[in-house]
Amino acid sequence: MENCRLVSIILFVHTIISISSINCTENNSKFITNQAALFVFGDSLFDPGNNNYINTTNRANFFPYGQTFFKFPTGRVSDGRLIPDFIAEKAWLPLIPPNLQPSNSNSQFTYGVNFASAGAGALVESFSGQVIDLGTQLNSFKNVKRRLISALGETEAKRIFSRAVYLFNIGGNDLFYALFQTSSLVNLNAKERLVEFIIGNTTSVVKEVYKMGGRKFGFLNVGPYDCAPGARILDIANIESCNKPVTELIDLHNKKFPDGLKRLQRELSGFKYAFHDYRTSLLQRINNPSKYGFKEGKMACCGSGPLRGTPTCGMNQTGQSYELCEDVTDYLFFDSAHLTEKAHRQIADLIWSGPPNVTGPYNLKALFEIN
C-alpha cells in the first residue's frame, strides 16, 4: 500500500489521466516490482541532467530551459520533458533519474537509471573532457550493477537486468565532431571508417550490456540535425536547405546502422530490439509542420540571429541577447539543435507503439510486455 500510494503520486505528477487506471486494492507491491526497468544511454536527446554534475560548459541548467513541465531548469536541453521521460510514463515507471544525481538510492535503480550526457558520442575523442562518452556510460552501468547485486542479491538483480529495456541514442555528435572539430574527413574512405567506428563502438557497448543480462533494446538512428536551425545557418546563403556535408554523413551512418543491429540479432541469442527511423519521422515534421500540429518547423523558439539558429538561448546574463518565442507549442525546435517537449512526445509515441513500418521489429511497448 505504501508503494502504491508513492507510485500514484508520481504518476499523478506525470498525468492526471493515467491515475484512473491504477487500482490500489490490487496487489500493487507485485505490480510495481514486476515493472521492467528502463536504462538509458546517449546524448542530449536523452540527458536528464547528468552534465550538471561534471565539469563542462555543455549544460542547460538555466532559464528558459525546463519551463514547460518542471518549472525549473533540470539540465534537460528542452523546454520540458524528453523522450525517455515519456517512455517511462508509458511503461508505468517513475521518472528515470540521472545517474550522477547525488540523491539516488539503490531502490531507485530498480526502475532503471539514465546515463546519457549532452554532447556525448560513441567515440572517446568526440568532445572529450566535456562529456560522458558511451564507453564511460557503460562503466557507470557496471557500477550500478554492482550496487544492485549487493543491495538485492544476484538472483533479483539478474532478473531486473534481463527484464529491463535499454534505450540508446548516440552517433550524431561523433559526426559533427569529426566534420567540424577535426580535419580527418578527407575522403569517402575516411567517412566510411568513421561510421564503422561509431557503429562498432556502439555495438560493442550493446554486447557488453547483453553479457550482463540485457536482452531488450531500443535504438534511434541519427536525427536530421543537418536540418536543425543551427546547421542551416552554417551556410547562410542556403538557409532554406539542410546542411549538405552533414546530410551526407548522416545518410552514410543511417544506411549502415540497421545492418549493425541485424548482425547483433544474428550473433546474440534472445536479443530483441526496437529500431525507430527517427530521421524520417522528424524530417516529416520539419517539412510539413502543420500536419503535425506545429506552426514552425525550421526556426527555433529560443536563440538569436537567422532562424534563431545561434545557440544563445538563455544567455542574456552573459551579455549576449537572445529571443524567446511566445508560444513554444508552435515550434518543433526549442533551440538551435534540440526539440520542444511537444515534439519529444510525438516521437516517443512512435517509438512506443509505432506499427512495424515505423518502429521494428518490436516496438517498446511490446518489449516492456515480454517477460
Ligand SMILES: *[C@@H]1O[C@H](CO)[C@@H](O)[C@H](O)[C@H]1NC(C)=O
Ligand atoms: C481492483 O482490484 C480488486 C482486486 O483484484 C477488484 O476486486 C476490484 O474490482 C478492482 N477495482 C477496480 C475499480 O477495478
Ligand SMILES: *[C@@H]1O[C@H](CO)[C@@H](O)[C@H](O)[C@H]1NC(C)=O
Ligand atoms: C502480494 O504480492 C507479494 C509478492 O508477490 C506476495 O508476497 C504477497 O503475499 C501478495 N499479497 C497479497 C495480499 O496478495
Ligand SMILES: *[C@@H]1O[C@H](CO)[C@@H](O)[C@H](O)[C@H]1NC(C)=O
Ligand atoms: C574544469 O574545466 C576547466 C576547463 O577545462 C578547468 O580550467 C578547471 O580547472 C576544471 N575545474 C575542475 C574543478 O576540475
Ligand SMILES: *[C@@H]1O[C@H](CO)[C@@H](O)[C@H](O)[C@H]1NC(C)=O
Ligand atoms: C572504436 O573507436 C575507436 C576510435 O575512437 C577505434 O579505434 C576502434 O577501432 C573502434 N572500435 C570498434 C569495435 O569499432
Ligand SMILES: *[C@@H]1O[C@H](CO)[C@@H](O)[C@H](O)[C@H]1NC(C)=O
Ligand atoms: C535579452 O536581452 C535583450 C536586450 O538585451 C532583450 O531584448 C530580450 O528580450 C532579452 N531576452 C529575454 C528572453 O529575456
Ligand SMILES: *[C@@H]1O[C@H](CO)[C@@H](O)[C@H](O)[C@H]1NC(C)=O
Ligand atoms: C506505415 O504504414 C501505414 C499503413 O499501414 C501508412 O499509412 C504509413 O504511411 C506508413 N508509414 C511509413 C513511415 O511508411
